[in-house]
Amino acid sequence: MIRVGVNGYGTIGKRVADAVAAQPDMTLVGVTKASPDYGVEAAARRGYDLYAAVEDRVEDFAAAGVDLSGILGDLLDAVDVVVDCAPSGVGERNAPVYEAHDTPAIFQGGEDAAVAEASFNARGRFEAARGADAVRVVSCNTTALSRLLAPLDETYGVEKARVTLVRRGGDPSETDRGPINDIVPDPAAVPSHHGPDVNEILPDLPVDTAALKAPVTGMHTHSVNVTLESDPDSGAVRDLLADEDRIFLVPEAAGIDGAGALKEYAADAGRPRGDLWENCVWEESISVTGRDLYLFQNVHQEADVVPENVDAIRAMTTDVDAAESVARTNETLGVGL
Amino acid sequence: MIRVGVNGYGTIGKRVADAVAAQPDMTLVGVTKASPDYGVEAAARRGYDLYAAVEDRVEDFAAAGVDLSGILGDLLDAVDVVVDCAPSGVGERNAPVYEAHDTPAIFQGGEDAAVAEASFNARGRFEAARGADAVRVVSCNTTALSRLLAPLDETYGVEKARVTLVRRGGDPSETDRGPINDIVPDPAAVPSHHGPDVNEILPDLPVDTAALKAPVTGMHTHSVNVTLESDPDSGAVRDLLADEDRIFLVPEAAGIDGAGALKEYAADAGRPRGDLWENCVWEESISVTGRDLYLFQNVHQEADVVPENVDAIRAMTTDVDAAESVARTNETLGVGL
Amino acid sequence: MIRVGVNGYGTIGKRVADAVAAQPDMTLVGVTKASPDYGVEAAARRGYDLYAAVEDRVEDFAAAGVDLSGILGDLLDAVDVVVDCAPSGVGERNAPVYEAHDTPAIFQGGEDAAVAEASFNARGRFEAARGADAVRVVSCNTTALSRLLAPLDETYGVEKARVTLVRRGGDPSETDRGPINDIVPDPAAVPSHHGPDVNEILPDLPVDTAALKAPVTGMHTHSVNVTLESDPDSGAVRDLLADEDRIFLVPEAAGIDGAGALKEYAADAGRPRGDLWENCVWEESISVTGRDLYLFQNVHQEADVVPENVDAIRAMTTDVDAAESVARTNETLGVGL
Amino acid sequence: MIRVGVNGYGTIGKRVADAVAAQPDMTLVGVTKASPDYGVEAAARRGYDLYAAVEDRVEDFAAAGVDLSGILGDLLDAVDVVVDCAPSGVGERNAPVYEAHDTPAIFQGGEDAAVAEASFNARGRFEAARGADAVRVVSCNTTALSRLLAPLDETYGVEKARVTLVRRGGDPSETDRGPINDIVPDPAAVPSHHGPDVNEILPDLPVDTAALKAPVTGMHTHSVNVTLESDPDSGAVRDLLADEDRIFLVPEAAGIDGAGALKEYAADAGRPRGDLWENCVWEESISVTGRDLYLFQNVHQEADVVPENVDAIRAMTTDVDAAESVARTNETLGVGL
Ligand SMILES: NC(=O)c1ccc[n+]([C@@H]2O[C@H](COP(=O)([O-])OP(=O)(O)OC[C@H]3O[C@@H](n4cnc5c(N)ncnc54)[C@H](O)[C@@H]3O)[C@@H](O)[C@H]2O)c1
Ligand SMILES: NC(=O)c1ccc[n+]([C@@H]2O[C@H](COP(=O)([O-])OP(=O)(O)OC[C@H]3O[C@@H](n4cnc5c(N)ncnc54)[C@H](O)[C@@H]3O)[C@@H](O)[C@H]2O)c1
Ligand SMILES: NC(=O)c1ccc[n+]([C@@H]2O[C@H](COP(=O)([O-])OP(=O)(O)OC[C@H]3O[C@@H](n4cnc5c(N)ncnc54)[C@H](O)[C@@H]3O)[C@@H](O)[C@H]2O)c1
Ligand SMILES: NC(=O)c1ccc[n+]([C@@H]2O[C@H](COP(=O)([O-])OP(=O)(O)OC[C@H]3O[C@@H](n4cnc5c(N)ncnc54)[C@H](O)[C@@H]3O)[C@@H](O)[C@H]2O)c1
Incomplete structure (x- = not known):
C-alpha cells in the first residue's frame, strides 16, 4: 500500500484525495487544510483525517470545534508521498518542508517547472517520474x-x-x-x-x-x-x-x-x-x-489533472508500468465516456 | 406501488425521474423524450424505459438506433399518474391528452395555475392535491x-x-x-x-x-x-x-x-x-x-421542486399524510444538510 | 474663478475634470496621474495640465516622454480646492497632504465619512459643505x-x-x-x-x-x-x-x-x-x-456623482445657493433627459 | 450631392446615418423605423426625417405621436441609394422592393453574398461596387x-x-x-x-x-x-x-x-x-x-463597417476613386487613432 498525503484541500486537493482513496493500492493517510471552512465538513464526511497545513492556525481549528490528527509535519512523516495542492506559488514555498521531512512530493501546474526534477503526464511522460523525489503534474x-x-x-x-x-x-x-x-x-x-x-x-x-x-x-x-x-x-x-x-x-x-x-x-x-x-x-x-x-x-480545469496525479504517485513509488497504472486509474475512477 | 410516468426528460424531468425511482412505494414505469439527444443515454444508463413524447418523431429514434418502449399514450395507459415536465406552456397543450387517457397529471410551475385543480407545496398545501386529477407544483x-x-x-x-x-x-x-x-x-x-x-x-x-x-x-x-x-x-x-x-x-x-x-x-x-x-x-x-x-x-432552480413532485404524487394517489410523505421523501433522497 | 485641481485621473477623476472644465465660473488648473498610461493622452487631448500624483514616479513620466507641469504639491498650491479621485481608501492617506498645503478638499464615497467634516449631496445636503475644509461626496x-x-x-x-x-x-x-x-x-x-x-x-x-x-x-x-x-x-x-x-x-x-x-x-x-x-x-x-x-x-456608477462634485465645489468656495448651483451645473453639463 | 436613405435604424443604421450626415458630398434624406421606440427620439434630436419601414405599422407611429415623412417607398423614390440596415435576413426580403423602386441598394453582412452583385470592402475591393445596383458590405x-x-x-x-x-x-x-x-x-x-x-x-x-x-x-x-x-x-x-x-x-x-x-x-x-x-x-x-x-x-462589431458603408455609397454612385473616398471618409469621421 502506498501511503499518500494531500497538502491543500481545495479544488484540486479534494479531487485528488477522493481519487487516491479509490485506489486499492493506495491509502489516503490524511489531508491538510489551511483554515476550518466548509471543506472540513467534506473531509469529515469521507472520514479523511485532517491535519493543519499551517502550524500557527491550529487554534482556529480548535475554536471551530474541529479535531485535528496533527500538523503538516506529522502527515509528512506518515506518508510515502505527499501531493501538494496548495495555491499556485505556495507549493514552491512548501518544497523545503517536504525535503526536510524527506518526503517525496508531487506538485501541481501552478508551480514553475523548476520546482521539481520532472514534469509529468501519464500519456507522454510517465517514466520521467520514476523514483523521482519531486515531480510536477503539468497544468490543466x-x-x-x-x-x-x-x-x-x-x-x-x-x-x-x-x-x-x-x-x-x-x-x-x-x-x-x-x-x-x-x-x-x-x-x-x-x-x-x-x-x-x-x-x-x-x-x-x-x-x-x-x-x-x-x-x-x-x-x-x-x-x-x-x-x-x-x-x-x-x-x-x-x-x-x-x-x-x-x-x-x-x-x-x-x-x-x-x-x-x-x-x-x-x-x-x-x-x-x-x-x-x-x-x-x-x-x-x-x-x-x-x-x-x-x-x-x-x-474541465478542475478535473483533467486528477488521474494524472494518481499515475504520478505510482510512477514515483512503484515499478508499475505506464499502461498498467493508467488502466488501473481509469478503471477505479471510471475514466472513459 | 404507485406507477409513475414522466413526460419530458429535461432539466426537471430527469431529476423527478431519479427521485421517483428512489421511492420504495413508487415504480418509474418510463420517461418520454421529444428527440434522441444525449438525454437518451442518461435514461438508458439508469435502465429507464423510454417512450416517444411526440408520435411523429418515432422515426428519429429509430434512425438514431434508440429502442422505444412505446409512445406517450402507451405510457399514460400504464401509469397511475404522469408528471408533466415538458417545456413551459407545453404542459397546457398536453393536458387534454392526459384527460383523454384518464391519467391524473402533475404539472410544473411554467404552466398557468388554471391548468390544474390545485397548486401544490408540501409544506403549505398538501391536502389540496388529495385525490385531484390535475395538480400543479408551483415554480421554483x-x-x-x-x-x-x-x-x-x-x-x-x-x-x-x-x-x-x-x-x-x-x-x-x-x-x-x-x-x-x-x-x-x-x-x-x-x-x-x-x-x-x-x-x-x-x-x-x-x-x-x-x-x-x-x-x-x-x-x-x-x-x-x-x-x-x-x-x-x-x-x-x-x-x-x-x-x-x-x-x-x-x-x-x-x-x-x-x-x-x-x-x-x-x-x-x-x-x-x-x-x-x-x-x-x-x-x-x-x-x-x-x-x-x-x-x-x-x-437552486433545477432542484427545489423535485421533492415537492414526489410528495404531490403521494398526495394525489394515496392517503399518506403530509408529514409522513415529506419524511419519506426526505429520507430516501437525503434532503437536509 | 474657482481654481480646481483633480487628484487621480481615473473613472471618476476624468469625468469630474471634464465637468469642471465646462463650468464658466471654474478653471481646471490641472489633474494628477499616478502613472503614464493611456489616461495621459486623454488629458493631453483636452489640454489639461498634468501633475505627478506620486513624487517618486516622476521618472516614469519622463521615460514615457510625458511632460509634467509639476507634482501634486505644486497643484495644491495653485488651487482653491482639490477634488480627490484616488482609489478607495487612498483619499484618506492623501488628506494630511491637503491639510499641509492648506487646500480644501473634496473626497469621494470610497472613503469613510470620517475623512471629512460633512457628507454632501446637492439635493439633500448642500449647505453642510458651505465653507468646509473637507467634504465627502457620498457614493454612487x-x-x-x-x-x-x-x-x-x-x-x-x-x-x-x-x-x-x-x-x-x-x-x-x-x-x-x-x-x-x-x-x-x-x-x-x-x-x-x-x-x-x-x-x-x-x-x-x-x-x-x-x-x-x-x-x-x-x-x-x-x-x-x-x-x-x-x-x-x-x-x-x-x-x-x-x-x-x-x-x-x-x-x-x-x-x-x-x-x-x-x-x-x-x-x-x-x-x-x-x-x-x-x-x-x-x-x-x-x-x-x-x-x-x-x-x-x-x-450609472461612473457618472451620477459627477454633477454633485461640481456643486460641492461651489458650496465650499462660494456663497451661490443650492438651487442656483444645481441649475448652473445642470445647464452646463446638459443634465436632464 | 448623393441622396441617401437608411432603411432600418438600429445598431448599424444609426451609425451609418450619422456617418452619411457627416459627409459634405452626401445628403441623408431620411431613415426608416419599424416601430416608434426610443430610436425615434434619436432621429428627431438629429433632425433626420423619419419614414415607416413597414406600411401597416404607420398607425403605431401616429398613436405614439410621432410625425412621419412617409413610408419606405417614399424614401426610396427620393434617394440615389438606400442602405439596408434591417435585421439579418430581412434585407433579402427587402431586395425586391428596392428593385421595384429602381433604387440601388447596399446590404449588410447579415445577408448572404447572393443578395448582391458584389461584396465590398474599401481596402480590398472598392472597384467591384462601381456602378452596381446591389452591393453587400461584408460583416464586421x-x-x-x-x-x-x-x-x-x-x-x-x-x-x-x-x-x-x-x-x-x-x-x-x-x-x-x-x-x-x-x-x-x-x-x-x-x-x-x-x-x-x-x-x-x-x-x-x-x-x-x-x-x-x-x-x-x-x-x-x-x-x-x-x-x-x-x-x-x-x-x-x-x-x-x-x-x-x-x-x-x-x-x-x-x-x-x-x-x-x-x-x-x-x-x-x-x-x-x-x-x-x-x-x-x-x-x-x-x-x-x-x-x-x-x-x-x-x-468593434457595431462600428467597423460604418466607414465601409460610406465608401460603398461613393463607389456605387460616383467615380471618386478608392484612395480619395477613403481619405474623405476618414477625415470627416475622424478615423485614425
Ligand atoms: N483550479 C484549477 O483549475 C487548477 C487546474 C490544474 C492545476 N491547478 C493547480 O493546482 C494547485 C491548487 O489549485 P486549486 O485550484 O486547487 O487552488 P484552491 O485555492 O482551490 O485550493 C488551494 C487549497 O490550499 C489551501 N492552502 C492555502 N495555503 C496553504 C498552505 N500554505 N499549505 C497548504 N495548503 C494551503 C487553501 O486553503 C485551499 O484549500 C495550483 O498549483 C493550481 O495552479 C489548478
Ligand atoms: N428549469 C427550471 O429552472 C425550472 C424550475 C422549476 C420549474 N420548471 C418548470 O418545469 C417545466 C420543465 O422545465 P425544464 O427546465 O425541465 O425544461 P427543459 O427544456 O429542460 O425540458 C423539457 C423537456 O421536455 C421535452 N419536450 C419538448 N416537447 C415536449 C412535448 N411536447 N412533450 C413532452 N416533452 C417535451 C424537451 O425535449 C425537454 O427534454 C417547465 O414548466 C418549467 O417552467 C423549470
Ligand atoms: N467607479 C465608481 O463606480 C465610483 C462611483 C462613485 C464613487 N467612486 C469613488 O471614487 C473614487 C475613485 O474611484 P475610481 O473608480 O475613479 O477609481 P479608479 O481606479 O478608476 O481611478 C483612480 C485613479 O487614481 C490614481 N491613483 C492611484 N494612486 C493615487 C494616489 N496616491 N494619488 C492620486 N491618484 C492616485 C489611479 O492611477 C487612477 O487613475 C473612489 O473613492 C471610489 O470609491 C467610484
Ligand atoms: N450588430 C452588429 O454587430 C453587426 C455588425 C455588422 C453587420 N451587421 C449586420 O447589419 C444588419 C443590421 O444589424 P443590426 O445589428 O443593426 O440590427 P438591429 O436589430 O440593431 O437593427 C435592425 C433595425 O431594423 C429595424 N427593422 C426591423 N424590420 C425591418 C424591416 N422590415 N425593414 C426595415 N427595418 C426593419 C429594426 O426595428 C431595427 O431598428 C444585419 O444584417 C447584421 O447582420 C450587424
Missing part, C-alpha cells in the same frame, strides 16, 4: 494539449501545432476573479508560456500558443490547428482520438453545444462533482484540409 | 417563498412580505438565453406575478414581489423583507428556520460566499448533480430590527 | 438613494425605506474584478452599510438596505420599497419624480429594457462617454399599493 | 479580416491564414442573447463560413477560420496566425500595420488590457458612442517566428 491546459498532441505526433508527425486557449476566468466557487464582460489577451504577448510547458512533456514538438481569458467558470476551450506531416482524412483522426483513453469525443448527434451541456452529460453519467477527467474533443469540429487538422476541445 | 421561486413564509406566518404572523427576486437568466445548459451583461427588470412592472403565485399556496399572506433577471446560471437569489406581527429576535428566527426540513441555513463560519461555493458544498456532500433541494438561507443575513425581518436566500 | 449608490428619498420624504413622509442594491461587480475597464457567474451577498449581513450612509445625508430617514454584487459592469440596479406616511396614487409619485432635475423617468413606451439600452439611449442623446448623470427610474415599475411604493431604479 | 468580422490580410498578402504573400474568432454573444442592448456562462463552438464545424466570406473580398487568399461565441457584448477578439511567404521581423509587420488607416495599433505602454479599456480609450478620444471604426491590433501580441505571424485583434 498542458495536460490536455499533451494528451491530444502525443498520439497525433506518433501517428502522423506534427510539423507545427498552433493553439488558441480560451481560458476560464475563475473556478465556479471563486467570486473575486474576473473578467466580467471582457475577453482579455493574457498574456498579451504571443506565443504564450503554454507552448514551452507542453515541451516539458513533448520536448521536440513545435507548438505555439496564444492565450485569452474569458468570463466563464466551467471549462477551458482550445481552438486547435495542427499541421501534420502526412494528410490523413478527418475520419482517421477521429478514430485515432476515439481510441485514446482520456479523450472523449463529444458525439455530433448528442445535441451537446457547450460546457454547460457537457457538464450535464457528466452529471447524467453519475460523475462525482460532474467531473470530466477526459479532454472533450468536439467530434463535429474535427476536420483535415490538406495537412491542416482543426478541432475544438474543452477541458 | 414560489416553492422557495412558500417554504420560507409558511413557518414565519404560523409562528409570528406576517403583516407583509416584500421580496426582490434576482432570477438566473438560464439553466447551465441553455446557451441561447441571456442577458449577458445586464440586470433586466422582468417584468418591468412591480409587483410581479410571483406574489399572487405564492397566494395559490398561502392565500391570505400579503406578499409583494419585484423580479429581475441576471446573467447567472446557478441559482436564484431572493432578498427578503418580512414585516412580522411580533418582534422576535434574530436568533429565534434562525432557530425556527433551522428546524424546517427543507431549509438549509448556510453557516456563517463555513466561508461560503455565493452560489458557486454552495454548489461545491452540495457536491462535497455527494449530492447527485450537485443538487440543492433545500432553500439556502444565509445565516449571517438573518436580521430582525423592530418587526422587520431581513434575509437572503438562494434557490 | 448613496447619491442615488438620497435623490430619490428626499422628495418622497418631503412630500409624503417616509415611514420606512427598504432597498435591495444589485451592484455592478466592476467598471467596464476593470478586468480583474468578479464575480463571473454568481450573485454575491456583499456584505452577507443585512442591513448593509448603505443605509447608514444615506443617513449622512438624510439623518432621520429610516432606511434598511441589503446589497448584492452581480456580474455586470454597466449600472447598479436598485429594487426600492418605501412605506410612505400617506397613500398617493402611482401617477402622483410619477409626477413628483418627473419634476426632479436629476431623476430620469425611463418612459414605458420607449422599449428600453435594461442598462445596455439605457446606455445606448444616452449615447443617442450625444452624452459624452454615454454618461447618465441622473437616477434612471423605470416608469413602468412605479407602483403604490396602500402606502407601499415600489420601483426599480438604475444608477 | 470579414471586414476586419480583410483589412488585416490585404496588406500582409500584398507585402509578404500569405501562404495560409488561420484565425480563431471569439465572437461577442450579443450587442450591449440585446438582453435576450446568450450565452451566459459558456463558450460555444458556433458553428461547431471547422472551418467556419467566415473564411469563404473573406474570399468574397480576397478571392485567392487561403484562410481557415474557427468560430466561438462568448458571453461578452463589447467586441469580437480574433486570434490570428498567418504563415507568410517570407519572414519579416515583428517590427516590420508592426510598421506595415501601423501605416494602415483603418488599423489601430494598441500601444503596449498604454496599459489597455481588454475591450473595456479600449472602449474607454475611444470615449476619452471623444468618439461618438465610443465607436472604434478601426481594427484594434494589440501591438504587444505581434510576433513573427519563422514565417509564422501571430497577433490578436479586437473588432
Whole structure:
C-alpha cells in the first residue's frame, strides 16, 4: 500500500484525495487544510483525517470545534508521498518542508517547472517520474494539449501545432476573479508560456500558443490547428482520438453545444462533482484540409489533472508500468465516456 | 406501488425521474423524450424505459438506433399518474391528452395555475392535491417563498412580505438565453406575478414581489423583507428556520460566499448533480430590527421542486399524510444538510 | 474663478475634470496621474495640465516622454480646492497632504465619512459643505438613494425605506474584478452599510438596505420599497419624480429594457462617454399599493456623482445657493433627459 | 450631392446615418423605423426625417405621436441609394422592393453574398461596387479580416491564414442573447463560413477560420496566425500595420488590457458612442517566428463597417476613386487613432 498525503484541500486537493482513496493500492493517510471552512465538513464526511497545513492556525481549528490528527509535519512523516495542492506559488514555498521531512512530493501546474526534477503526464511522460523525489503534474491546459498532441505526433508527425486557449476566468466557487464582460489577451504577448510547458512533456514538438481569458467558470476551450506531416482524412483522426483513453469525443448527434451541456452529460453519467477527467474533443469540429487538422476541445480545469496525479504517485513509488497504472486509474475512477 | 410516468426528460424531468425511482412505494414505469439527444443515454444508463413524447418523431429514434418502449399514450395507459415536465406552456397543450387517457397529471410551475385543480407545496398545501386529477407544483421561486413564509406566518404572523427576486437568466445548459451583461427588470412592472403565485399556496399572506433577471446560471437569489406581527429576535428566527426540513441555513463560519461555493458544498456532500433541494438561507443575513425581518436566500432552480413532485404524487394517489410523505421523501433522497 | 485641481485621473477623476472644465465660473488648473498610461493622452487631448500624483514616479513620466507641469504639491498650491479621485481608501492617506498645503478638499464615497467634516449631496445636503475644509461626496449608490428619498420624504413622509442594491461587480475597464457567474451577498449581513450612509445625508430617514454584487459592469440596479406616511396614487409619485432635475423617468413606451439600452439611449442623446448623470427610474415599475411604493431604479456608477462634485465645489468656495448651483451645473453639463 | 436613405435604424443604421450626415458630398434624406421606440427620439434630436419601414405599422407611429415623412417607398423614390440596415435576413426580403423602386441598394453582412452583385470592402475591393445596383458590405468580422490580410498578402504573400474568432454573444442592448456562462463552438464545424466570406473580398487568399461565441457584448477578439511567404521581423509587420488607416495599433505602454479599456480609450478620444471604426491590433501580441505571424485583434462589431458603408455609397454612385473616398471618409469621421 502506498501511503499518500494531500497538502491543500481545495479544488484540486479534494479531487485528488477522493481519487487516491479509490485506489486499492493506495491509502489516503490524511489531508491538510489551511483554515476550518466548509471543506472540513467534506473531509469529515469521507472520514479523511485532517491535519493543519499551517502550524500557527491550529487554534482556529480548535475554536471551530474541529479535531485535528496533527500538523503538516506529522502527515509528512506518515506518508510515502505527499501531493501538494496548495495555491499556485505556495507549493514552491512548501518544497523545503517536504525535503526536510524527506518526503517525496508531487506538485501541481501552478508551480514553475523548476520546482521539481520532472514534469509529468501519464500519456507522454510517465517514466520521467520514476523514483523521482519531486515531480510536477503539468497544468490543466498542458495536460490536455499533451494528451491530444502525443498520439497525433506518433501517428502522423506534427510539423507545427498552433493553439488558441480560451481560458476560464475563475473556478465556479471563486467570486473575486474576473473578467466580467471582457475577453482579455493574457498574456498579451504571443506565443504564450503554454507552448514551452507542453515541451516539458513533448520536448521536440513545435507548438505555439496564444492565450485569452474569458468570463466563464466551467471549462477551458482550445481552438486547435495542427499541421501534420502526412494528410490523413478527418475520419482517421477521429478514430485515432476515439481510441485514446482520456479523450472523449463529444458525439455530433448528442445535441451537446457547450460546457454547460457537457457538464450535464457528466452529471447524467453519475460523475462525482460532474467531473470530466477526459479532454472533450468536439467530434463535429474535427476536420483535415490538406495537412491542416482543426478541432475544438474543452477541458474541465478542475478535473483533467486528477488521474494524472494518481499515475504520478505510482510512477514515483512503484515499478508499475505506464499502461498498467493508467488502466488501473481509469478503471477505479471510471475514466472513459 | 404507485406507477409513475414522466413526460419530458429535461432539466426537471430527469431529476423527478431519479427521485421517483428512489421511492420504495413508487415504480418509474418510463420517461418520454421529444428527440434522441444525449438525454437518451442518461435514461438508458439508469435502465429507464423510454417512450416517444411526440408520435411523429418515432422515426428519429429509430434512425438514431434508440429502442422505444412505446409512445406517450402507451405510457399514460400504464401509469397511475404522469408528471408533466415538458417545456413551459407545453404542459397546457398536453393536458387534454392526459384527460383523454384518464391519467391524473402533475404539472410544473411554467404552466398557468388554471391548468390544474390545485397548486401544490408540501409544506403549505398538501391536502389540496388529495385525490385531484390535475395538480400543479408551483415554480421554483414560489416553492422557495412558500417554504420560507409558511413557518414565519404560523409562528409570528406576517403583516407583509416584500421580496426582490434576482432570477438566473438560464439553466447551465441553455446557451441561447441571456442577458449577458445586464440586470433586466422582468417584468418591468412591480409587483410581479410571483406574489399572487405564492397566494395559490398561502392565500391570505400579503406578499409583494419585484423580479429581475441576471446573467447567472446557478441559482436564484431572493432578498427578503418580512414585516412580522411580533418582534422576535434574530436568533429565534434562525432557530425556527433551522428546524424546517427543507431549509438549509448556510453557516456563517463555513466561508461560503455565493452560489458557486454552495454548489461545491452540495457536491462535497455527494449530492447527485450537485443538487440543492433545500432553500439556502444565509445565516449571517438573518436580521430582525423592530418587526422587520431581513434575509437572503438562494434557490437552486433545477432542484427545489423535485421533492415537492414526489410528495404531490403521494398526495394525489394515496392517503399518506403530509408529514409522513415529506419524511419519506426526505429520507430516501437525503434532503437536509 | 474657482481654481480646481483633480487628484487621480481615473473613472471618476476624468469625468469630474471634464465637468469642471465646462463650468464658466471654474478653471481646471490641472489633474494628477499616478502613472503614464493611456489616461495621459486623454488629458493631453483636452489640454489639461498634468501633475505627478506620486513624487517618486516622476521618472516614469519622463521615460514615457510625458511632460509634467509639476507634482501634486505644486497643484495644491495653485488651487482653491482639490477634488480627490484616488482609489478607495487612498483619499484618506492623501488628506494630511491637503491639510499641509492648506487646500480644501473634496473626497469621494470610497472613503469613510470620517475623512471629512460633512457628507454632501446637492439635493439633500448642500449647505453642510458651505465653507468646509473637507467634504465627502457620498457614493454612487448613496447619491442615488438620497435623490430619490428626499422628495418622497418631503412630500409624503417616509415611514420606512427598504432597498435591495444589485451592484455592478466592476467598471467596464476593470478586468480583474468578479464575480463571473454568481450573485454575491456583499456584505452577507443585512442591513448593509448603505443605509447608514444615506443617513449622512438624510439623518432621520429610516432606511434598511441589503446589497448584492452581480456580474455586470454597466449600472447598479436598485429594487426600492418605501412605506410612505400617506397613500398617493402611482401617477402622483410619477409626477413628483418627473419634476426632479436629476431623476430620469425611463418612459414605458420607449422599449428600453435594461442598462445596455439605457446606455445606448444616452449615447443617442450625444452624452459624452454615454454618461447618465441622473437616477434612471423605470416608469413602468412605479407602483403604490396602500402606502407601499415600489420601483426599480438604475444608477450609472461612473457618472451620477459627477454633477454633485461640481456643486460641492461651489458650496465650499462660494456663497451661490443650492438651487442656483444645481441649475448652473445642470445647464452646463446638459443634465436632464 | 448623393441622396441617401437608411432603411432600418438600429445598431448599424444609426451609425451609418450619422456617418452619411457627416459627409459634405452626401445628403441623408431620411431613415426608416419599424416601430416608434426610443430610436425615434434619436432621429428627431438629429433632425433626420423619419419614414415607416413597414406600411401597416404607420398607425403605431401616429398613436405614439410621432410625425412621419412617409413610408419606405417614399424614401426610396427620393434617394440615389438606400442602405439596408434591417435585421439579418430581412434585407433579402427587402431586395425586391428596392428593385421595384429602381433604387440601388447596399446590404449588410447579415445577408448572404447572393443578395448582391458584389461584396465590398474599401481596402480590398472598392472597384467591384462601381456602378452596381446591389452591393453587400461584408460583416464586421470579414471586414476586419480583410483589412488585416490585404496588406500582409500584398507585402509578404500569405501562404495560409488561420484565425480563431471569439465572437461577442450579443450587442450591449440585446438582453435576450446568450450565452451566459459558456463558450460555444458556433458553428461547431471547422472551418467556419467566415473564411469563404473573406474570399468574397480576397478571392485567392487561403484562410481557415474557427468560430466561438462568448458571453461578452463589447467586441469580437480574433486570434490570428498567418504563415507568410517570407519572414519579416515583428517590427516590420508592426510598421506595415501601423501605416494602415483603418488599423489601430494598441500601444503596449498604454496599459489597455481588454475591450473595456479600449472602449474607454475611444470615449476619452471623444468618439461618438465610443465607436472604434478601426481594427484594434494589440501591438504587444505581434510576433513573427519563422514565417509564422501571430497577433490578436479586437473588432468593434457595431462600428467597423460604418466607414465601409460610406465608401460603398461613393463607389456605387460616383467615380471618386478608392484612395480619395477613403481619405474623405476618414477625415470627416475622424478615423485614425
Ligand atoms: N483550479 C484549477 O483549475 C487548477 C487546474 C490544474 C492545476 N491547478 C493547480 O493546482 C494547485 C491548487 O489549485 P486549486 O485550484 O486547487 O487552488 P484552491 O485555492 O482551490 O485550493 C488551494 C487549497 O490550499 C489551501 N492552502 C492555502 N495555503 C496553504 C498552505 N500554505 N499549505 C497548504 N495548503 C494551503 C487553501 O486553503 C485551499 O484549500 C495550483 O498549483 C493550481 O495552479 C489548478
Ligand atoms: N428549469 C427550471 O429552472 C425550472 C424550475 C422549476 C420549474 N420548471 C418548470 O418545469 C417545466 C420543465 O422545465 P425544464 O427546465 O425541465 O425544461 P427543459 O427544456 O429542460 O425540458 C423539457 C423537456 O421536455 C421535452 N419536450 C419538448 N416537447 C415536449 C412535448 N411536447 N412533450 C413532452 N416533452 C417535451 C424537451 O425535449 C425537454 O427534454 C417547465 O414548466 C418549467 O417552467 C423549470
Ligand atoms: N467607479 C465608481 O463606480 C465610483 C462611483 C462613485 C464613487 N467612486 C469613488 O471614487 C473614487 C475613485 O474611484 P475610481 O473608480 O475613479 O477609481 P479608479 O481606479 O478608476 O481611478 C483612480 C485613479 O487614481 C490614481 N491613483 C492611484 N494612486 C493615487 C494616489 N496616491 N494619488 C492620486 N491618484 C492616485 C489611479 O492611477 C487612477 O487613475 C473612489 O473613492 C471610489 O470609491 C467610484
Ligand atoms: N450588430 C452588429 O454587430 C453587426 C455588425 C455588422 C453587420 N451587421 C449586420 O447589419 C444588419 C443590421 O444589424 P443590426 O445589428 O443593426 O440590427 P438591429 O436589430 O440593431 O437593427 C435592425 C433595425 O431594423 C429595424 N427593422 C426591423 N424590420 C425591418 C424591416 N422590415 N425593414 C426595415 N427595418 C426593419 C429594426 O426595428 C431595427 O431598428 C444585419 O444584417 C447584421 O447582420 C450587424
